[in-house]
Amino acid sequence: MNSMRxxxxxxxxxxxxxxxxxxxxxxxSAACLAEGYDKSALVELHCLVEHVxxxxxxxxxxxxxxxxxxxxxxxxxxxxxxxxxxxGREQVHGFFLPGEVIGLSAIHGGRYPCNAIALDTVTVCRxxxxxxxxxxxxxxxxxxxxxxxxxxxxxxxxxxxxxxNADERMAAFLLSLSKRYAMRGFSPKRFALTMSRADIAxxxxxxxxxxxxxxxxxxxxxxxxxxxxEIEILDRDRLEALARSVLRDQ
Amino acid sequence: MNSMRxxxxxxxxxxxxxxxxxxxxxxxSAACLAEGYDKSALVELHCLVEHVxxxxxxxxxxxxxxxxxxxxxxxxxxxxxxxxxxxGREQVHGFFLPGEVIGLSAIHGGRYPCNAIALDTVTVCRxxxxxxxxxxxxxxxxxxxxxxxxxxxxxxxxxxxxxxNADERMAAFLLSLSKRYAMRGFSPKRFALTMSRADIAxxxxxxxxxxxxxxxxxxxxxxxxxxxxEIEILDRDRLEALARSVLRDQ
DNA sequence: CGTATGGTTGACCCCGCTCAATTGGTGTGG
DNA sequence: CCACACCAATTGAGCGGGGTCAACCATACG
Numbered sequence: 001m002n003s004m005r006x007x008x009x010x011x012x013x014x015x016x017x018x019x020x021x022x023x024x025x026x027x028x029s030a031a032c033l034a035e036g037y038d039k040s041a042l043v044e045l046h047c048l049v050e051h052v053x054x055x056x057x058x059x060x061x062x063x064x065x066x067x068x069x070x071x072x073x074x075x076x077x078x079x080x081x082x083x084x085x086x087x088g089r090e091q092v093h094g095f096f097l098p099g100e101v102i103g104l105s106a107i108h109g110g111r112y113p114c115n116a117i118a119l120d121t122v123t124v125c126r127x128x129x130x131x132x133x134x135x136x137x138x139x140x141x142x143x144x145x146x147x148x149x150x151x152x153x154x155x156x157x158x159x160x161x162x163x164x165n166a167d168e169r170m171a172a173f174l175l176s177l178s179k180r181y182a183m184r185g186f187s188p189k190r191f192a193l194t195m196s197r198a199d200i201a202x203x204x205x206x207x208x209x210x211x212x213x214x215x216x217x218x219x220x221x222x223x224x225x226x227x228x229x230e231i232e233i234l235d236r237d238r239l240e241a242l243a244r245s246v247l248r249d250q
Numbered sequence: 251m252n253s254m255r256x257x258x259x260x261x262x263x264x265x266x267x268x269x270x271x272x273x274x275x276x277x278x279s280a281a282c283l284a285e286g287y288d289k290s291a292l293v294e295l296h297c298l299v300e301h302v303x304x305x306x307x308x309x310x311x312x313x314x315x316x317x318x319x320x321x322x323x324x325x326x327x328x329x330x331x332x333x334x335x336x337x338g339r340e341q342v343h344g345f346f347l348p349g350e351v352i353g354l355s356a357i358h359g360g361r362y363p364c365n366a367i368a369l370d371t372v373t374v375c376r377x378x379x380x381x382x383x384x385x386x387x388x389x390x391x392x393x394x395x396x397x398x399x400x401x402x403x404x405x406x407x408x409x410x411x412x413x414x415n416a417d418e419r420m421a422a423f424l425l426s427l428s429k430r431y432a433m434r435g436f437s438p439k440r441f442a443l444t445m446s447r448a449d450i451a452x453x454x455x456x457x458x459x460x461x462x463x464x465x466x467x468x469x470x471x472x473x474x475x476x477x478x479x480e481i482e483i484l485d486r487d488r489l490e491a492l493a494r495s496v497l498r499d500q
Numbered sequence: 501c502g503t504a505t506g507g508t509t510g511a512c513c514c515c516g517c518t519c520a521a522t523t524g525g526t527g528t529g530g
Numbered sequence: 531c532c533a534c535a536c537c538a539a540t541t542g543a544g545c546g547g548g549g550t551c552a553a554c555c556a557t558a559c560g
Contacts, residue, residue: 085495093408105408107401133394137387144383150400151357157407158343158355163455166548197507205413207549212508228507228557245335416516447539457517462540478525478539 045142048131051075053123061102061116061124068106070126074098077122078194081114082202092203094156095119095195097180103129104150119194160204164246169204170214171239172246174224178233189236193229295392298381301325303373311352311366311374318356320376324348327372328444331364332452342453344406345369345445347430353379354400369444410454414496419454420464421492424474428483439486443479 052072055061061072064083079096093114096102106112107129136143164172182188193200201208218224223239225232233239302322305311311322314333329346343364346352356362357379386393414422432438443450451458468474473489475482483489 083498085498087495091412093411105401105404108398108405109401113405133390133397137390137393140383140387143387143393146397147383147400148358150397150404151355151359153404154355154400154407155358155363157404157411161343161407161410161455162341205411208506209508209550210548213548216508245337248333248335458538459518459540460516463516466540 044135048128048135050126050128051123052126053077053118054121055118055123057118057120057122059118059122061118061122062106062112063115064112066112068103068110068112068129070128071101071103071106071132072124072126073101075123075125078119079116079122079124080119080195080199081116083114090202092199095177095199095203097177098184100180101149104153107150119199159246159248162246166204166206166210166214167217168242168246169206170200170211170218171223171242173200173204174231174233175236175239175243175247178236188233190230190232193231294385298378298385300376300378301373302376304371305368305373307368307370307372309368309372311368311372312356312362313365314362316362318353318360318362318379320378321351321353321356321382322374322376323351325373325375328369329366329372329374330369330445330449331366333364340452342449345427345449345453347427348434350430351399354403357400369449409496412496416454416456416460416464417467418492418496419456420450420461420468421473421489422496423450423454424481424483425486425489425493425497428486438483440480440482443481 050070052061054076061079074096076098079102081093081096081102082090083093084090102116102124103112105114132142132146136146159172160169177191177193178188181191195203196208197211198208200206201211204211206214215224215226218239219226221238223233223235225234300320302311304326311329324346326348329352331343331346331352332340333343334340352366352374353362355364382392382396386396409422410419427441427443428438431441445453446458447461448458450456451461454461456464465474465476468489469476471488473483473485475484
């Protein structure tokens with residue numbers, strides 16, 4: 001029910017005038033630092049960041065139809081985006097881990113086209129999009145980074161568009177999570193799912209019963225160890241063979 | 251086999267120093283003109299456009315893996331983007347009508363992630379992306395337009411991601427074509443498909459036999475008149491009812 | 501404990517795929 | 531102008547992956 005915009009704990013972090021602390025995974029500060037921008041540019045970027053949260057599981061960061069004014073980078077936790085159709089059934093669009101950016105699909109249209117909800121305890125960095133655009137015009141690295149992020153999401157979206165069977169989709173999903181966790185310094189072999197079977201099913205366009213059955217089959221065949229929401233990848237090679245057609249080169 | 255980059259007929263259009271002619275549907279000039287930019291800005295935009303074609307059906311505009319350096323707006327004809335999997339089977343990603351922009355998914359990664367092929371006689375306007383970015387930094391309207399186009403494609407891609415039945419997907423596909431044709435001044439009720447049944451099937455994740463059967467069913471139920479590749483929409487309301495869950499508000 | 505919620509498992513069935521045969525439109529050569 | 535070939539599209543028959551429905555199980559929590 002709480003909206004990100006209304007969260008009382010949301011406030012810009014004060015600039016101490018000497019050290020500017022960005023998240024080590026920050027998609028944006030990296031772009032600037034890499035090009036050796038002077039401090040004034042970083043101050044500008046720093047000033048338009050608003051740290052939000054932590055918010056508890058179930059909190060909406062934005063809702064479908066809300067006016068768009070900011071994108072947000074996940075700092076901690078997992079965010080799920082979804083829409084609900086006329087019959088009230090939920091369709092999951094994506095899961096966002098620390099370092100990943102939500103809200104990009106809202107730029108066109110000026111309103112968020114989907115809901116975003118915290119699956120666990122979540123903190124995000126909120127960037128005013130008008131201000132970010134203004135800054136991007138002065139900083140080619142930031143502009144490039146924004147174009148790249150947007151472009152990347154187009155590619156991601158068409159991955160799931162292919163017609164693959166349940167095994168291929170599950171394998172691709174698990175490997176995608178594994179790689180993304182690994183990139184943030186977590187174990188690529190063992191991790192905990194933050195989303196329910198129903199969420200996974202909706203995202204992969206399967207029934208939740210099918211997700212259960214695939215987990216069982218993968219376990220029986222020695223690909224995985226599954227305990228509740230704990231996943232251990234036992235045979236990455238065979239998993240990758242299954243996922244190959246979905247993930248392609250990437 | 252011909253590549254857009256190598257086409258000998260591709261050349262910048264000379265600026266006559268007085269009148270600058272853009273396509274009426276140009277996604278980019280509109281952004282500039284709307285904001286009352288002075289002539290110098292338009293000249294800059296004009297100079298980085300390279301008119302390509304006409305090329306005949308079957309000509310590739312770019313191929314998967316080609317280094318990315320330009321996006322292109324379709325001026326005339328239809329372009330199909332697709333990938334081929336390890337087994338050589340083709341998966342269609344999209345169809346692009348006049349006024350629509352191809353190549354955006356290549357910004358991230360620096361290489362085109364898919365093939366683009368002309369389905370009929372096609373001409374495009376090719377925009378060097380580095381130059382376009384540079385110009386976008388000086389023209390907020392152009393930058394906004396680029397962000398918007400990219401964001402729009404994220405949304406489009408997640409439309410097809412939902413799990414819908416054959417009837418819903420076909421209805422949504424036909425209405426989407428209808429609206430896009432209408433937007434360019436063609437009849438929304440009667441139009442010719444430029445793609446084969448197999449192309450439609452691949453795009454919608456169906457078998458081509460299923461596409462045939464849905465056309466037959468829609469015809470029998472009085473929704474459509476189908477003659478070869480000529481389509482006439484007879485009952486738009488019922489078609490929209492079918493497509494509602496796919497297209498949602500948009 | 502009892503209850504709620506999420507997950508698993510089984511039985512059954514249907515939508516859409518596969519395979520195969522046929523039709524029809526279009527182009528080509530005699 | 532017809533005969534033939536070729537390819538796209540249509541139609542039918544049969545089947546299977548995964549959905550639906552329902553029962554059951556397990557962990558979390560009051």
